[in-house]
Amino acid sequence: YLNCPFDREQYAIFYQALIEAQSVPLQRFEETRWFESCLPIEELARRGVDTMRYGPMKPVGLVDPRTGREPYAAVQLRQENLMADAYSLVGFQNHLRYGEQARVLRLIPGMENAEFLQFGQIHRNTYICSPRVLRPTMQMRERPDVFFAGQITGVEGYVESVAMGWLAGVNAARLATGQMLVEAPPRSATGALARYVANAETKNFQPVNITFALLHPLDEQDGRRFRRKRDRHQFQVDLALKEWNAWLQEAKHWVTALEATP
Ligand SMILES: Cc1cc2nc3c(=O)[nH]c(=O)nc-3n(C[C@H](O)[C@H](O)[C@H](O)COP(=O)(O)OP(=O)(O)OC[C@H]3O[C@@H](n4cnc5c(N)ncnc54)[C@H](O)[C@@H]3O)c2cc1C
Structure with a gap:
């Protein structure tokens, strides 16, 4: 930079x-x-x-x-x-x-003589009303053999889009090979995004980035244990990683099979 x-x-x-x-x-x-x-x-x-x-x-x-x-x-x-x-x-x-x-x-200090290769343009983000049409597996409710991946599901950002794309891809492969479809664990960030796109309010549905507000809320007792936001967030991350790792461990056979695919 x-x-x-x-x-x-x-x-x-x-x-x-x-x-x-x-x-x-x-x-x-x-x-x-x-x-x-x-x-x-x-x-x-x-x-x-x-x-x-x-x-x-x-x-x-x-x-x-x-x-x-x-x-x-x-x-x-x-x-x-x-x-x-x-x-x-x-x-x-x-x-x-x-x-x-x-x-x-050109009023930006250092950019007085800048040459512009391309000017800015506002971009439009096209997305479907996922809570109406998608399951948390990223399949269509009405056409379970059709999957949506990435930003079009109502997320925004590189990592968020990859997460929704990964889930859709895993489930499409599982459907094609006759295996049960999976939902990402609820405390994980991927699970939180999938839950949001599949279950949010339909009326004013808007794309989201991942935030702590989207993660599964802490129960009352755990919430009271941490006064500082930073500690609360760290605890949420620890819980999410623990649940995510356990979930991957459980599903090791299919992760390994997918990784082995060239
Ligand atoms: C200017 C800008 C800056 C951004 N900066 C950031 C940032 O700093 N950090 C961040 O996290 N996110 C950023 N984002 C958002 C991020 O780029 C997107 O959320 C993410 O790239 C979406 O990924 P995707 O794969 O779901 O969709 P896309 O990247 O949009 O990929 C969809 C692809 O499908 C192709 N396609 C469309 N229609 C068809 C068709 N009919 N047939 C075949 N192919 C088709 C498109 O050409 C495109 O290649 C930015 C977005 C913009 C526009």
Whole structure:
């Protein structure tokens, strides 16, 4: 990563330019239901002057070697190719007009002369209403020989999509070979995601990332044992791993068979 540090004044100028910049108007058929974990940068800015500094422009841990201090805000650039001459801006999805993007993004310290290979565009996430149509095995309720895998089931993120894809793949293979289908253990993160997509409220169903809030809640006694959130979370992780490992152990014969498949 390359870090572009802002001082207070640079941040104020950038913020002002961002909230005044023109967005691409939405078409009538496009709904503005943003995914809260992946908001356009200008939408974050509209929510408050400091919102970006607590989101994608958070400077925590990014010490500027020139000053020895954390800057007021920072933008991170992620290397996109081996030549190290193309970078993307981390967390900077946006819906601004292209000309406006060039003008505003060149206000980022260090990017005054940046050349843009591709401008940002808002992406639409297509997903099915899984609680209505899917079982926690990732099969369709009405057509058990049809499976859905990945983000389309109503999860978001690399790991989440892989988890739902893995479960769908394992079960498709099991169905094809006449074995009983499996549900991921309820305390595990994979189990929590599968439970969510298969059982959430259908009316306002929205994709999710994995969070502690999605994991199986602790029972009252265990909940009271831990005052600090960090300890409670660690306990949840320990329980989840224990249950996951026991589950894999139980199903060793099919894990081994799958691993052995080239
Ligand atoms: C700009 C952007 C940044 C992101 N950043 C992050 C991040 O930093 N961290 C993170 O965890 N997640 C991030 N995500 C989300 C993450 O990329 C997705 O959740 C994840 O890649 C979904 O994986 P998937 O395999 O389910 O779906 P996809 O990766 O969408 O794969 C679906 C594939 O199916 C293909 N396809 C579609 N229709 C057909 C068809 N009819 N026939 C054949 N093939 C077809 C598509 O071409 C595509 O290759 C980001 C997403 C975007 C758009």
